[in-house]
Amino acid sequence: MTTLQLKNIVKRYKSQTVLDDLSLDVAGGERLVLFGPSGSGKTVLLRLIAGVIEPDAGRVLIGGEDMTDVDAEHRGIGMAFQNFALFPHMSAFDNIASALTSRKSSKDTIAAGVHKVSKLLKIDHVLSHHPKALSNGQKQRTALARALVGSPPLLLLDDPLRNVDAKLRFEMRLELPRLLAAQGATVIYVTQDYKEAMALGDRIAVMAHGRIRQIGTPAEIYNAPADIEIARLFGDPTINLLEVVPQRGPDGAFVELSDMRLRLPGFGAEIVGKQCVLGLRPETIAFAEAASQGAIPVTVEAETPLNEKTVTLGLTARGREILVSRPAGTPGPVAGPAHIAVDGRTAFLFDKATGRRILPSELASKRNGEAA
Numbered sequence: 615m616t617t618l619q620l621k622n623i624v625k626r627y628k629s630q631t632v633l634d635d636l637s638l639d640v641a642g643g644e645r646l647v648l649f650g651p652s653g654s655g656k657t658v659l660l661r662l663i664a665g666v667i668e669p670d671a672g673r674v675l676i677g678g679e680d681m682t683d684v685d686a687e688h689r690g691i692g693m694a695f696q697n698f699a700l701f702p703h704m705s706a707f708d709n710i711a712s713a714l715t716s717r718k719s720s721k722d723t724i725a726a727g728v729h730k731v732s733k734l735l736k737i738d739h740v741l742s743h744h745p746k747a748l749s750n751g752q753k754q755r756t757a758l759a760r761a762l763v764g765s766p767p768l769l770l771l772d773d774p775l776r777n778v779d780a781k782l783r784f785e786m787r788l789e790l791p792r793l794l795a796a797q798g799a800t801v802i803y804v805t806q807d808y809k810e811a812m813a814l815g816d817r818i819a820v821m822a823h824g825r826i827r828q829i830g831t832p833a834e835i836y837n838a839p840a841d842i843e844i845a846r847l848f849g850d851p852t853i854n855l856l857e858v859v860p861q862r863g864p865d866g867a868f869v870e871l872s873d874m875r876l877r878l879p880g881f882g883a884e885i886v887g888k889q890c891v892l893g894l895r896p897e898t899i900a901f902a903e904a905a906s907q908g909a910i911p912v913t914v915e916a917e918t919p920l921n922e923k924t925v926t927l928g929l930t931a932r933g934r935e936i937l938v939s940r941p942a943g944t945p946g947p948v949a950g951p952a953h954i955a956v957d958g959r960t961a962f963l964f965d966k967a968t969g970r971r972i973l974p975s976e977l978a979s980k981r982n983g984e985a986a
């Protein structure tokens with residue numbers, strides 16, 4: 615299976631550095647998601663891997679071979695883009711087959727390949743249609759079929775679900791991993807949708823300003839975000855972020871919420887008196903009895919039942935907003951005074967000035983130990 619290595623890639627447009635000394639290693643058969651806000655450089659990176667644009671510096675290695683100076687059509691890559699990019703004057707069949715024409719395969723071999731992939735993508739009944747007679751979902755599947763038909767060892771998919779409706783997007787999120795796994799290809803998949811990133815990626819590379827801010831499995835990104843922005847981008851409802859200044863208590867550092875102490879196990883003197891931001895995932899907070907130990911009083915302002923969960927907005931004594939999320943159907947207060955229980959071990963602490971997550975001192979010293 616084909617590996618992909620990017621080494622110190624730089625791409626500039628006039629004075630703007632769009633990719634800034636970016637390096638990346640993708641294992642053979644891995645599905646790597648490039649995730650990041652609009653303008654972070656995802657599409658430029660994909661086009662650069664494809665060979666459509668050239669880097670100003672750095673190397674692109676595909677399967678261990680330096681492909682930086684090799685033309686796009688000789689890189690053996692399959693591509694599908696968010697705007698479908700189908701030829702309007704060709705049938706769906708011919709659009710898909712166009713990916714194979716340069717191979718000089720026999721007509722029968724091409725037809726067999728097109729039918730196989732079309733069946734898989736459930737578009738075999740519309741192969742004679744031109745793009746204007748296809749629904750958006752069918753166009754998207756046709757573009758995907760064109761990318762898959764030659765079984766390329768490296769597949770680049772640029773936000774292929776962006777222009778399809780919510781139902782199809784949901785279906786494809788379920789189907790695509792199986793489909794891509796069956797292909798055995800190495801996949802670079804661009805999306806701005808964090809749920810898609812988590813559903814499809816073996817790993818996710820979070821991009822910002824032409825750099826990779828964090829790379830890891832979906833669980834690593836969610837459970838150990840490198841900074842506030844990443845914590846905010848992954849999660850629905852969004853993570854609670856509260857400005858705090860930790861204090862020193864008899865049994866370690868704590869912060870105050872509604873005049874109650876929330877202990878931060880593992881954190882020590884290094885955070886005392888520092889301007890920080892506390893991150894609490896709504897699903898890690900539970901409603902509690904007033905008398906239970908550490909219960910923090912809140913005033914419930916509003917409740918929003920969603921399909922699978924109920925999200926409640928509470929206010930602390932000083933009017934700070936806290937979202938609490940619990941599985942739908944579980945009881946909870948609807949309005950008025952209530953108490954919440956927060957486990958300090960699940961809290962994130964960020965440096966307010968830099969936005970970077972501060973690791974608990976125990977973990978930090980363990981990491982340092984590992985590095986030494």
Ligand SMILES: Nc1ncnc2c1ncn2[C@@H]1O[C@H](COP(=O)(O)OP(=O)(O)OP(=O)(O)O)[C@@H](O)[C@H]1O
Pocket residue numbers: 627632650651652653654655656657658659806
């Ligand atoms: N041909 C070009 N000429 C000048 N600037 C460009 C060109 N192509 C891209 N850029 C700039 O590079 C930056 C990154 O663009 P890119 O399309 O890679 O972002 P993106 O992360 O894919 O965004 P989106 O999710 O909206 O597609 C943007 O600021 C864009 O304006």
